[in-house]
Amino acid sequence: MGWSLALSHLVDLLALRTFKSIHLMNLDSKIPEGPLPDKWENHRFSSKLVNPANKRKFNIIVVGSGLAGGSAAATLGELGYNVDCFCYQDTPRRAHSIAAQGGINGAKNYQNDGDSVHRLFYDTIKGGDFRSREANVHRLAQNSVNIIDQCVAQGVPFAREYGGLLANRSFGGAQVSRTFYARGQTGQQLLLGAYSALSRQIASGQVKMHVRQEMLDLIVIDGHAKGIITRNLATGELKVWTADAVLLCTGGYGNVYYLSTNAIGCNVTATFRAYRRGAGFANPCFTQIHPTCIPVSGDHQSKLTLMSESLRNDGRVWVPKNAEDCGKAPSEIPEDARDYYLERKYPSFGNLAPRDISSRSAKEACDEGRGVGPGGRGVYLDFGDSINRLGENTIRERYGNLFEMYERITGENAYQRPMRIYPAIHYTMGGLWVDYNLMSSIPGCFVLGEANFSDHGANRLGASALMQGLSDGYFVIPYTIGNYLTTISPGGIDPEGEAARETLESVKQRVSQMVSAKGKRSSRSYHKELGQIMWEYAGMARNEPGLKKAIGQIQDLRDDFNKNLLVTGHGEELNMELERSGRVRDFLDFGELLCRDALDRNESCGGHFREEFQTEDGEATRNDDDFAHAAVWEFKGDGETPARHEEDLKFEEVKLAVRSYK
Amino acid sequence: MQSSLFKKYLMALTGIVLVGFVFVHMAGNLQVLLGQEAINAYAHALQNLPAPILWGSRLFLLVCVLIHAITAYQLIKENRAARPRSNEVEVTKRAGWSSLRMGLTGSLMLAFIVFHLLHFTIRTIFPEYNDLKTTVGSPDGSEIHDVYNMILAGFRVDAIAIFYVICMFLLCRHLAHGVSSMFQTLGLRSESWRSRLDLFASAYGWIIFFGFSIIPVLVMAQKYGLVTCLESSCGSSCSANL
């Protein structure tokens, strides 16, 4: 009797919560019925098909040309849709997916080491600290298999065994070898594959490519996304583009920290503008810090460089046991005076412990005063043992290009002395909220790749970002977009109409405001300061007073930005200052949102570590009772506090467990 | 047929012909060192080849030179158009003088060929060379053209001898790039073979240079009394004023 009462209470509670969410913001995840392995299959069958003859009547805008955008634009073009694809770079081949080094996961089980779709699914859910949707993640694992086939057929030169078959390696956090790679440039090769497919469609006229164009706003007509406003970065021209659907494939927001491994141009403007137009922003506080980056060398630094995580397969991480040894050359520190802290703390995963765990351990070691290098913010990644065991040539073959890169940047030879590494912001798991069809809470506005929130929960596993971008673009959106397109009739959008005109006017106003800003400070200096606030209070470890302080400081900084910004030149030309100012302006607002999200998530999970919520030995403490949900933020107007909604995450297949890598 | 690669094949293929020709020409010339009889007999035999063969070969060589030169001119014109403004600082990492000056050395070679034909083949510069007759080297004892003494006379003029040596040096530089480049254009060179082919091309260039230059150098040396190896059984026509 007591049990059933409790159960009905729970049901009521859940219903209420769901009701609340749906009522305020449409957060219906549209997860298909059926057992988990069949959901995607069922969904594909029940998805509405667009008649082939009708496809050419639909115009689709794709913003971004990375793995998600490039693959989506190419595939939709192939299917017969009219696609307009936009990128801020001078060619679609330069999107930042190109910088991914390590590899891409695929549940092929070519190594016969016990891998399967289900295992990849489970590892991803667990790696994400149980903050992602089961159905999405399972679909991702299923698609991973097709992605590898597709890329091979496109001519992606994956590493091969001597017998000519595909080679694999194991990658951060995985105990099976399921990572496919093309030397240390997997992202580049996959992007070039997508770019070649895209180029084929551009040549056929099915996709129109618009380079050096930055999306500055989303046009929403009667609650539906119907186009975008762009600024031509070469000429300054502001233009209205209309379409039946808009796909945002604009990557993550890591640059809110100023120093990150993102490209300089990566920004939050496209997704943030969509958020301001009504799209929910989910889990902005889920940011990933990558443990193996080259440490900061000084104030001039404009970005941080990642060293592929694959280095941890053969490198051993350590710091001196005693802080007094930190100034010594590493070769002078004897073996018994070194602390291989990952191996000590996590004997079964050792140096391959997941990214958030190894990052935090590095920070702890440095906080204890045992860090090495300039400013004491670095730990050693030592290849000495591997070189002794495998020989320098093997190491050179595996990581030669990374060692060269390290030497170019630091001037040090890592074959002779250990590398110095330190964590840096690398990837953002949060993003615009999307349903199972990848549609945001604005109908017609789809979000793919890193820009959405759906697949990686609170922490992303290595070699999964490329997989998600391509899965969304090649294999998800081509099916799911039909569910929306069949509910609308194509065309009939007036680019001169009221909504489009108003949106254009607001963009014009924003641009002219910035161009006329003749204060004293450059946008870069604001960005730098914002980054310092973010890294200090919303970086690897966060706490309530710190986050509150950060919110206050960001608000002050934004006020100062509005008064004191200096922009030179005018709007009708290539103007790098103007571009950056617009991006920094949005980062300032977004940084506050991120801190707010971090403040309200009273638990530690994945990349979000709240100092108040940890065990005695410093491990993260998740709170599944109160926070097994995605926090979705709704814009309420400038100066207003955004509303926080929740999408509950239901775990039917996996049991929530403490993520232990001991 | 207007593609850049097609033009490059033309350069390489005509280049092969000319590279081969200069070697044969040089080998022929070196018979001067064997004495008057050898060179005169050789020259006489060549000039008395059946007309279709003689004129066919001459025409073929001429056409090769013309194609080589005209295509080079087109390529250079296109190349200039492709880079209308040069750098403030022009430097190279790998390309040497000879690679960068193919147009210059090539044009000078073309001028040289014209002069050389007028000088020794058509003999319009010094028509008196036509009067050099001898029986030395003649297959049947009749009077034939005394090529040996024509060469001696030709190079006894300092300016001409120096001009020839300089031109052969330019040819050497032209070949140093051209011979190896030819393999590359025809897709027959690999990076592992490049240094060997470069060496071969350079060696080939120097062989051609020494092979051709040795004659004017020796003639000059003899004129100034440094050597006395070029003996001449001067016929009636051999006059000191030549």
Added chain:
Amino acid sequence: MKLFLKVWKQDGPENEGRFESHVLDGVSEDSSFLEMLDQLNEQLLNEGKEPIAFDHDCREGICGTCSLNINGFAHGPENSTTTCQLHMRKFEDGDTITIEPFRAKAFPVVKDLVVNRSAFDKIIQAGGFITVRTGSAPDGNALPVPKKDADLAMDAAQCIGCGACVASCKNASAMLFTSAKAGHLNMLPQGQAEKDSRVLNMVAAMDEAGFGNCRNYGECSAACPKDISLDYIAKLNRDYAKAKVKKVFS
């Protein structure tokens, strides 16, 4: 470090360009070349002058956005290095550095040091792909690729499309880029079906774009930040000849 910089300024594609001289003090040896330019731009901004426009993005040597002729060298004097990876420790205190855009007719200047390299995209659109519809691929291991071929294909595929080959070539030839792109696909069994049309079309697009002719200087390969070998040019020459002959006789 104190540096004397001579930087190209050009207001737009149609305008005449000119050099401007700047003195920049307090440059860290650990900063990258682009970070040095950031510093210069901050200085210009504080003086109320317009900063210098230059292309850059990933700043880790892979996106191929950064360009610049530095003291006459595309991407600077260091081998195998992009401008973003060139660090100031390679220069001396008191150096004068001349910075120009990549110069080629096919790469018109957009502004200052920014050039338009979309001609490269045109070459790829002409044939730098394998025609395979999404979803129609056979199993990844259905077609074994000898390791040697895969490695050679990868050597070529590393090209970042930065245009240093064109900029360093006295004839602004795009042969190294085109040959790397065609070579990568032609080397693989997947690329065989379209091999002939690929080389013919890509070379035609290359010529069309106004690039110069290859004269086998090898400057391109010497300037290439990814060390793409001249072998691919030889291979393109070979593949093109075969394709052309086949076309003529078919």
